[in-house]
Amino acid sequence: MSSVSDGEAVSSVLRSEEELDVHPSPVEAGSVRVRKTPEVVGVERDFDVQTEHAEFDRAAVGDEDSGEIETLADGSVSVPVFEEVLVVRRELRVRERVIVKKHTTVATQTIRDELLRERVEVEADPGVDLRKGTLGATRTAA
Numbered sequence: 001m002s003s004v005s006d007g008e009a010v011s012s013v014l015r016s017e018e019e020l021d022v023h024p025s026p027v028e029a030g031s032v033r034v035r036k037t038p039e040v041v042g043v044e045r046d047f048d049v050q051t052e053h054a055e056f057d058r059a060a061v062g063d064e065d066s067g068e069i070e071t072l073a074d075g076s077v078s079v080p081v082f083e084e085v086l087v088v089r090r091e092l093r094v095r096e097r098v099i100v101k102k103h104t105t106v107a108t109q110t111i112r113d114e115l116l117r118e119r120v121e122v123e124a125d126p127g128v129d130l131r132k133g134t135l136g137a138t139r140t141a142a
Contacts, residue, residue, distance in 0.1 A: 016118055018116045020113065049083075
């Protein structure tokens with residue numbers, strides 16, 4: 001870049017250098033999977049149940065027998081017979097709740113890299129008056 005002011009020519013050179021631009025970027029490191037698998041568990045329990053049984057005997061007809069339907073001690077009357085039946089019912093009950101939490105930790109990581117840095121050296125021919133100006137130019141004799 002050149003410009004002229006008051007009869008004096010001015011030239012400049014741009015100097016640049018690389019800088020690190022480091023910023024955290026979230027990336028998926030993995031995932032947590034929660035899987036439920038049904039499991040069959042055998043259950044065996046003993047329960048007492050009652051059953052009624054009927055017994056009968058045959059008796060000879062005696063002189064006192066009227067022939068009417070009577071309730072006799074020998075069970076000659078029709079009696080309902082009962083037995084207990086076990087009724088099994090399955091119920092789905094919530095036993096527990098599984099809570100999955102995630103948390104964030106902060107760790108320090110050291111980044112090592114190489115950066116390109118430009119150095120500017122200014123040389124002048126003998127007899128040229130080189131004055132130290134802007135941008136830290138250095139004076140080198142040729």
